[in-house]
Amino acid sequence: MSDLRDRPQPHPRARRLALAAAALAAVTLAACSRPADTDGEARASRIQPVAKISLKVQKVAPGSRTGEQVYQGTCAGCHGAGALGSPKTGDAAAWGPRIAQGFDTLTKHAIEGIRQMPPRGGGADLTDTEVRRAVAYLANSGGAKFAEPPVTK
Template sequence: MPKPHAPRPNRRPARLALPLAAAAAAAVLAACGKQDAIDPELSASLIQPVARLEVQAVTVAPGSRTGEQIYTSLCAACHDTGAAGAPKAGNADEWKPRLALGLDGLTASAIAGKGAMPPRGGGSDLTDTEVKRAVAYLANKAGAGYTEPPVEQ
């Protein structure tokens, strides 16, 4: 007599699971290429307080700067370090031959430019009086004792 076959297990759930898993994987992969739904304008407005930079130009009335202000903003870069052969601020030995020219001679030299120093020390908006103030301030650091022209109110 023929042997009866053993009952086969129901494979129907397994047959359905594989196509469902493949469809889910395809849906996930299809979503990977989509752009995020973030509005660039909204994003920019949200980061604005952190990323905002405001630049304001500070204008100074010609003739109103002190010698120290001019020295700090224009002259110190070279005269504090001795760059490009500039005599160092406060070094009496380097300034001695220059101080022999007197305040007017030094001022004329600074207005015209000397060596690597451009005319007016690079401050093309400086008045002659402002140059004289800066020269007096710098020379006084080396012991000159010049009187800096006053700033007119």
């Protein structure tokens, strides 16, 4: 019997901490035992996504894109940043030697591909005329005076 009396007593702070933990556990368990929400509409509004994305696909008739549209959709990815050694848009020094080769040579290289540039710049759906328009647009940004083939309706 003396063993029980000589036993060290827990610190009062430890008792309070244990009591607070027990109260927190009781509140948590009580919250979990709430009946399910039967209002489906209210539940659906609470679980809606934070944001929605809607994409609009614009169908363009083959051959009707302008040089700028082709550039923005296909060429800008590389020529805008000068990726893989491609001449940057508007860089007259880089475009000068290429412009000197002539419009037909530039167009041939763009259609067939050259060095690391794939045929048609990777835009397999581009017509030859659309590639010509893009070449004129891109070369003109570097100082050329090429006439962009007109878009026929």
